[in-house]
Amino acid sequence: MSTDTEATIAPAGRRRSGGQALVDALTLHGVDVVFGIPGTHNLPVYAALGGAGIRHVLTRHEQGAGYAADGYARVSGKPGVVITTTGPAILNAAAAAAQAYSDSVPVLFIAPGLPLHHPSAGNGYLHEVKDQFRAMDSIVGHAQRVTTVEEIPLAVAQCFAAMTSARPRPAYLEIPLDLLDLEATTALVPPYEGRPARPNAESIQAAAQLLDAAEHPLLIVGGGASGAADEVRELAEALQAPVITTANGKGVLPETHPLSLGAGVHHPTVKQLVAASDVVVAVGTELAPSDWWWGPISQQSTVIRIDIDPTSAATNISPAVALVGDAAETISSLLTGLRTAGRTDGRESAAQWRRLLRQDAAREGGAYLELCAALDAALDDSALIAADSAMACYYGALSNLPLHRPRSFLYPTGVGTLGYGLPAAIGAKIAAPQRKVVALLGDGGVMFTIAELAAAAQAGLAVPVVIVDNGGYGEIRNEMADRGDTVHAVDLASPDFAALARSLGCHGVSLESATLLADAVGAALNADRPTLIHLRVSGRETESA
Template sequence: MSVRNGGSAVVETLAAHGVDTVFGIPGTHNLELYRHLAPCGIRAVTPRHEQGAGYAAEGYARVSGRPGVVLTTSGPGMTNAMTAAATAYAESQPMLVLSPGVPTGTEGRDLGLLHETKDASGAMDRLVRWSRRVAGPEDAADAVTAAFATFRGARPRPVHVEIPLDVLEQQWDGSPWVGAVTAPPEPDAADVRCAATLLAGARRPLVIVGGGAVDAAAEVRALTEALGAPVATTVNGKGVLDESHPLAVGASVRLRALHKAAAESDALLVVGSELGDSDLWEGRITAQTVIRCDIEPGQLHKNCQAAVALLGDAATTLRALRTALPTSGALVGTYPTNAPFVGTHGPASVRASELRDACRAEARDGAATYEEINLAVRAALPADGVLAGDSSQVTYLGSVHFFDVPAPRRFCYTPGYATLGYGLPAAIGASLARPGEPVAVLLGDGAFLFSVQELATAVDLRLPLPIVVVDNGGYREIRDQQEQRGIPPVGVDLPVPDLAALAGAFGAHGVRTSDPGALTALVADALSADRPTVIHLEME
């Protein structure tokens, strides 16, 4: 390279860690980062807003498991990305945000510099795992390496690195380096044996898996089939067990039918979930005996006290539990109601089917139209496709329960931070993380209009992206809540533009329909189109 400076220290270190795509908007102060992207083989994707860059990076991370990287400029560029960073923190997704900062020695002096921020790193530090302002090019490279180290062997969460403007331009003669991989903790062997004994002896075992188990799908299946235990998931754990599997209860942890089943179980195994309010919707998980597995110590008793706490990576811990179980013959002979999985008609499958039916019936109450819409889209999207949703009723009342997926990392939605405007940019990130694989968006009109500018990004990238927008005239969820409280609707009934015409103005395809049954054909056509297609579904 003709110029090797603080900018190349950052970018070369990104490349050394396998980064091939970054999301961001070039600005006056980050040009020394952009200078080095192409020479290092890194693709720069330009959304139309830094928040969209952050959501795209989150979607990229969610479906690939690789950290999403965001480049912002200083000041408003960084603050625009803060909501996305906070979202990644709430949803436990790996994200690295890189931003320039005021020159060394000018921090906090209120000099009226362009994009001057009182304490950029301090502000971001309140939202992410950590934020670090670096002192020189070598320190910048070290900070990037440290960021990637935090993504391995621990709960993945976002980090931020601030590079002062003078550091970006300082000469650098170093070499990028990759730190040693930190092995995740392994559970105590005695605790594993204790947990295995409790699970093997249970007559009504139940398993709940969360986002911490997304890379342990094979281990979840092996253990639960050995136990003959129904498996429910949180939203972030959706698909860890194929939702068509006879033991799968689906993403049902928020439903009262599941809470009742947990209370009646005599051994509940919770893997990789904090069991927070965003998972339970004001419910509570209790059981006679609770066994929890998590990679983060602070999660092991949070919101539900564990009788046995297993600190460790989900895959490693579940393999150890499976090994510690007695043989299948012992399980069948000693605990006949806790028989291993023996197909669709065995006792474990019947119990799971009954629980799934109860959960589906509860979810269907008041959401039949959203079920119809989701089934129509599901019929068009291939099994390996990814669906991106938003903080829309069609997502959290519909897709969560009625859009079955066969594997983890196939569903983009943020139940914890519940941000609006996530779905479209997240789908763009997912499309780039899985090039050539089908991706679709299903969301409400309010959510779509939060980030409609990213339609231009999808057009630039020529993504064959179906974007199904369910038009219920504004913020339907908040309108419903106002009515429940006896508040006359205010600020929620909003005019919606002709979204098909708007799509055409962006250079995308656009169609309108009022028939949910037409969605299957429209989505199928959009998946083979030469650009994104907005499908405006008008509701009564």
């Protein structure tokens, strides 16, 4: 990336096809992995990819490609890249784009579009949809369609700048298919990024004054603080403040730290915790209803918000002070103005709140405690969980499985898609092959992307895929029952998951209880390919989506 003091020299122009211009621009931006599926209309891109030195991960569905790129981006901290063909292919990836937008994940979706001079009313062209560009534009943070080969390198640079210079969001780049084989003299555009806004000195001073006077401060940390782990720890220790995280903030402060309360702001005790705190510092979190199940923080709370997005800084609650800027840089500035002498040691208070929160978590996720203990025994401090929107994840692992690094709990918050966990684990393992990666899913959700077992096998990834099976869409079954409705359309006859996994090139084992799970996961982490571990459960509280 270029900086304020050092510029990158753009490579000289030369004749390139549109497909080659795209791939060369991606290479210049440091892309070394792409996820996707070739098709009739993107073959010129694949022709250029063949000699580019970029690893291509062949998924079995474009939605899987999108979730894999999302997992890759969350773990690596770099934008993920998805390449599809026209029409149904890019629309297959749309759910993944929406999830990336919801969770502020930088993923670039690239697809050919209909030709430049295609009739405006359509003519039945292969893969034609009414308005592919507008469909994608409606769900990503940045979208553009080029109209010349020469524009392609600039468009790539603009997409990367949009994804990385402020709040991370997915981007969509559409290239008319007749430009991909067309040649023109193109000059590559080097990477650049804009510096995010910095809080002004008056706002920093106002926040410092509030914190200097606070006797019971609290830190609420979200995914926007993933790049500020050291600064979050320093601020917590300076204030002697307990720290609780959202799902996407899990692990920003290691959950063994004496000031850590763990993850899960939806627990009843959190409402008491917030009420007992005279100043709340919310770092990189929307304070969103998808995290706060019991309702928003009271407007009576004194809240300092640190967020890179000025529109989010006042969403869901109006803060006493809004600090708009990069989390790490903003916290560092705040620390320089704080008076920390004379602070009461916060570890005892944190321990009391942690005990109450663990009681909440154990009551809510009691059926999963053995599963979480088994996973904890099999994993190390660098491990990560690629979780689906399943009860074993949001009632179980979120608050009952300790994790210790940022971006270690990959979870589809917000949009709450099903089928995320398996392909996200593929992307995560490719981004960090040295780390232990486990996919944790329900029997309903895994069927949305079960074909990606074949992609994981082809890539030779030693990933345990743990399926918690109760035979249906359990969360919806419970909600139907709670409403007094007739319970129907939620029961599933599960396949022989272990045999299915073996047929797709993986290992497969079935367990009747979690007592053998630690050994099974340990063996899977050292295998030569993915291992599906099928765990049957029963009971209302274990009915996983």
